[in-house]
Amino acid sequence: MNRGLLLVLSGPSGAGKGTVCREYTEKHKDVWNSVSATTRQPRAGEVNGESYFFLSREEFEKRIAEDDFLEYAEVYGNYYGTPRSEVERKLSEGIDVILEIDIQGALNVQENTTEGIFVFILPPTMSELRKRIVGRGSETPESLITRFRAAFDELNYVSKYNYAIINKTVEESYEKLRSIVVAEKCRVTRISKELVSLKEENYNAFND
Amino acid sequence: MNRGLLLVLSGPSGAGKGTVCREYTEKHKDVWNSVSATTRQPRAGEVNGESYFFLSREEFEKRIAEDDFLEYAEVYGNYYGTPRSEVERKLSEGIDVILEIDIQGALNVQENTTEGIFVFILPPTMSELRKRIVGRGSETPESLITRFRAAFDELNYVSKYNYAIINKTVEESYEKLRSIVVAEKCRVTRISKELVSLKEENYNAFND
Incomplete structure (x- = not known):
């Protein structure tokens, strides 16, 4: 493959x-339309893993330290980023x-x-x-x-x-x-x- | 263009x-489907500039010396080649x-x-x-x-x-x-x- x-x-x-x-x-x-990770609160109707991967600030920063973001930014006090491991998994599956x-x-x-x-x-x-x-x-x-x-x-x-x-x-x-x-x-x-x-x-x- | x-x-x-x-x-x-130049004799029905550009051996070698071929080869005593100037003219016309x-x-x-x-x-x-x-x-x-x-x-x-x-x-x-x-x-x-x-x-x- x-x-x-x-x-x-x-x-x-x-x-x-x-x-x-x-x-x-x-x-x-x-x-696969890549799903971002964020530390902001989910809004009504937003599903974890579909709209966003909702992470705590602690978890997000741990992942930053582990170099697990293809990119990330802090906007108005919340982090947003593209998780490398999710993207990598799809690519390696041929997706x-x-x-x-x-x-x-x-x-x-x-x-x-x-x-x-x-x-x-x-x-x-x-x-x-x-x-x-x-x-x-x-x-x-x-x-x-x-x-x-x-x-x-x-x-x-x-x-x-x-x-x-x-x-x-x-x-x-x-x-x-x-x-x-x-x-x-x-x-x-x-x-x-x-x-x-x-x-x-x-x-x-x-x-x- | x-x-x-x-x-x-x-x-x-x-x-x-x-x-x-x-x-x-x-x-x-x-x-434009590139037309080759050749020194071989035209066959019945072959049109100069469509089937091939038919050149004398002298003319072909003059063009080799002038670096006017993108590539050329001699096959069974006849030259065949891709004239650089023709290709260049088309490309510069946006073709x-x-x-x-x-x-x-x-x-x-x-x-x-x-x-x-x-x-x-x-x-x-x-x-x-x-x-x-x-x-x-x-x-x-x-x-x-x-x-x-x-x-x-x-x-x-x-x-x-x-x-x-x-x-x-x-x-x-x-x-x-x-x-x-x-x-x-x-x-x-x-x-x-x-x-x-x-x-x-x-x-x-x-x-x-």
């Missing part, structure tokens, strides 16, 4: 990484793992693993990105400008990624993401199992 | 690179170029260019490859063994390639090749045009 792919989907807020990720995981039920994450998180993942296919989701235009952020209605004029400036700065991180998808429509972006996965599974470095089986055939094939 | 992709399709005799290449070029009329070529040729192309996406076509099993070679009916029992041994040796070259496709059915292999092309066009190194246009939008987007 070949190892699963670690797909890291990232990009500026408003580019649409959440939508693309949702479309992909809906069409590929065999992909693809998708990680939708902000840019800082993605860069941290890059530092903590040698694998990972890093995909940057870009808006078709920056005015479109602005429109999407405004459309959410959750920003003040001031925080809008902050967020928008941040998105511009974040464009510079694209060079740290393997792929970029200009997110014009969700269908087109989905097709591109699917192609990236199919292509990555054809990488010569990932077909060792098939190659070994071709080479082992040697004598049988000669003698049939 | 982004530069075209140079797709190099290769693999052992009998793996089916010709079939996969034909399927791809039939479905993608905008791809993808597909090159179906034997393994030695592909390795030569690798030495003569820094670009190129190298795809190795593998048979599903070696006995299947043997069956296909036998099916052609053009081999003596002796030449069959030679060819078959060569195919085994050639498996070792797969590590020099970027991708490998196990050619079970032409439909599946076509889909994989198409995915490789789509994915390669999403490579961060290839979307400079789009990135520049996003970054240039800066002030307009702020002021609308």
